[in-house]
Amino acid sequence: KAGVTQTPRYLIKTRGQQVTLSCSPISGHRSVSWYQQTPGQGLQFLFEYFSETQRNKGNFPGRFSGRQFSNSRSEMNVSTLELGDSALYLCASSLGDRDINEKLFFGSGTQLSVL
Amino acid sequence: GNSVTQMEGPVTLSEEAFLTINCTYTATGYPSLFWYVQYPGEGLQLLLKATKADDKGSNKGFEATYRKETTSFHLEKGSVQVSDSAVYFCALRNKLGGGADGLTFGKGTHLIIQP
Numbered sequence: 456k457a458g459v460t461q462t463p464r465y466l467i468k469t470r471g472q473q474v475t476l477s478c479s480p481i482s483g484h485r486s487v488s489w490y491q492q493t494p495g496q497g498l499q500f501l502f503e504y505f506s507e508t509q510r511n512k513g514n515f516p517g518r519f520s521g522r523q524f525s526n527s528r529s530e531m532n533v534s535t536l537e538l539g540d541s542a543l544y545l546c547a548s549s550l551g552d553r554d555i556n557e558k559l560f561f562g563s564g565t566q567l568s569v570l
Numbered sequence: 571g572n573s574v575t576q577m578e579g580p581v582t583l584s585e586e587a588f589l590t591i592n593c594t595y596t597a598t599g600y601p602s603l604f605w606y607v608q609y610p611g612e613g614l615q616l617l618l619k620a621t622k623a624d625d626k627g628s629n630k631g632f633e634a635t636y637r638k639e640t641t642s643f644h645l646e647k648g649s650v651q652v653s654d655s656a657v658y659f660c661a662l663r664n665k666l667g668g669g670a671d672g673l674t675f676g677k678g679t680h681l682i683i684q685p
Contacts, residue, residue, distance in 0.1 A: 459613070488672060498659065500672030513672055545613060553669035555602045556621050561613035 457481065459548050459562035466567045473534040476481045476565045480548030481528050486510075487529035488559065489521060492543040501544075505527050505551045520529075572597045576660045576676035583650055586685050590646040591614075593634075593660035601638050601664040603643040604673070608657045617645075625648070631654045655683045 460479040480487050488500040488511075500513035504523035507515050521531045527548075533540055543566050547559040576593040583589060595603065601674035605617040605627070618627035620643065627634050632647045643660060660676040 490673075490675075497677040498661075498673075500674070503672060511666065511672060545619065547614075555663040555665055556619065557670065558616060559614070559656035559673070563611070563613045568571040 459546060459560050461544075461546055461562035462499075463565060464563070466565060466569065467468050468536050468567065469570050470536055470538060472536050473532060474536060474567060475532045476544055476567070478529045478531070478546035478548075478562060480529070480546075481560055484548040484550055484560070485527050486519045486551030487523060487527065487530050488547045488549075489529070490547065491515075492545060492564070493539075493541070496547070501531070536569045539567050540567065542567060551569045572601065572662060572671070572674040574660050574662055574674055574676035575660055576658075577679055578677050579678040580682055582677070582682045582684060585652055586649045587683075589647040589654075589681070591651045591658055591660075591681070593642050593643045593645065593676060595643065595660070595662050595663055597641075597664055597674075599664060601662040604661045604663065605632070605634055605643070605645050605659070606659040606661055606675075608659065608678070610656070614659065650681075650684045651684050652685050655681055657681070 486505045488503040492498045503511040507523045518534045523529045543564045545564045547561045573596045578654045596648045602621045604619045606618045618629040620627040623638035657678045659678045661673045
């Protein structure tokens with residue numbers, strides 16, 4: 456069974472540009488969550504999508520957005536990039552049972568560098 | 571709100587030494603507690619979890635006990651190996667409305683085991 460796939464693995468952008476990251480969940484999983492990992496702030500929850508709808512949201516500005524397609528694949532978009540957006544972006548997939556004990560499966564992440 | 575505090579390291583130990591990584595949390599209600607591990611170049615993997623007070627999670631020789639009275643979830647292992655070198659994250663997940671909030675992580679502890 457294939458794991459969570461994130462593409463691309465690495466991205467380099469300049470300030471002011473926008474970027475789109477992709478996440479393909481494990482087959483049969485309907486929930487995709489996104490996390491930002493930086494040396495200063497650690498791992499922070501961005502948002503969760505389930506059945507093409509945003510179900511939960513962390514404390515990030517509106518420049519960070521996402522969507523989910525009918526096949527459960529998800530994309531995350533960051534507009535007007537800032538230097539501080541440089542981070543490893545991780546996605547996690549799960550069945551989506553709304554259970555705090557549900558197991559999340561993480562991808563290897565997309566490393567975004569903003570110059 | 572929810573928060574997790576853990577020792578950041580790096581923590582350097584010799585092979586076969588005893589390991590403790592401290593983790594304390596702040597949360598309302600009854601969250602579930604987790605330890606995740608991140609090996610170089612890989613995504614996060616769930617190491618163990620505990621879902622209620624006095625529960626002990628265990629896996630691969632690692633253990634952690636959910637202590638509600640001290641709001642702690644310290645990770646321990648009796649004899650570490652070089653292969654245990656990784657970054658370890660303490661995390662909690664709480665209920666939100668009728669579902670589950672995103673994971674709240676500590677900053678991570680970089681563990682280095684020397685042969």
